[in-house]
Each structure stands twice: as structure tokens, then as C-alpha cells.
Amino acid sequence: MFxxxxxxxxxIGLACAxxxxxxxLNYLILEKGTLVNSLYxxxxxxxxxxxxEKLEIGGVPFVSNNIKPTRAESxxxxxxx
Structure with missing residues (x-):
């Protein structure tokens, strides 16, 4: 039971988790494809x-080599x- x-x-789903x-809380993530399928x-x-900085979640730093991150970095x- 969840x-x-x-x-x-x-x-957003990852941030919620x-x-x-x-x-x-005991939670379950349902995704129809791969993790972060939309970005994939x-x-x-x-x-x-x-x-x-605006794309960071969970207090985990998002370090990018560029001002704006690429698909691969994300x-x-x-x-x-």
C-alpha cells in the first residue's frame, strides 16, 4: 500500500518523490517510458x-558546462x- x-x-514527478x-511517505512513481522520458x-x-540553478530539485546542485544546460546534461x- 502506498x-x-x-x-x-x-x-516534477522526481521532485514530488x-x-x-x-x-x-511510501510512494510509487508510474512512468510509461524511461525515467525522464520527456527529456529523452x-x-x-x-x-x-x-x-x-532553476532546474535543480531536491537540493542537489545541477552543474552545467554552459549557461543553459543541454539535453544530455539534463x-x-x-x-x-
Missing amino acids: DLLIIGGGP LEAKKAG NYPLGMTFFSTS LEYYRRV
Whole structure:
């Protein structure tokens, strides 16, 4: 039995899971594809509009080599979080 069901394993779903964990809730993430599937399907050379600081979740620093992170950097970050 779960206290919380999270639909979607994208950045927002992961952020919800991190907060649920902090609150001691038993949760389950349901995702139809891979973790952060929406980012996985972005164009290979895509760069985000936001800075890495605005994309951070769970207090985990998002370090990017650029002012705005790339798709590859984002996939690595969210899979690591």
C-alpha cells in the first residue's frame, strides 16, 4: 500500500518523490517510458531555456558546462537525482 502515487517520472514527478521521501511517505512513481522520458525524446542538440540553478530539485546542485544546460546534461542530472 502506498501513501502517494506519482504519475510521471519527469522532473516534477522526481521532485514530488524527493519531497515524499523527506516526509516519510511510501510512494510509487508510474512512468510509461524511461525515467525522464520527456527529456529523452527531446532533440539531441537541445539547450534548455532556463539556467541549471532553476532546474535543480531536491537540493542537489545541477552543474552545467554552459549557461543553459543541454539535453544530455539534463538527462544525466535527473537520472542521478
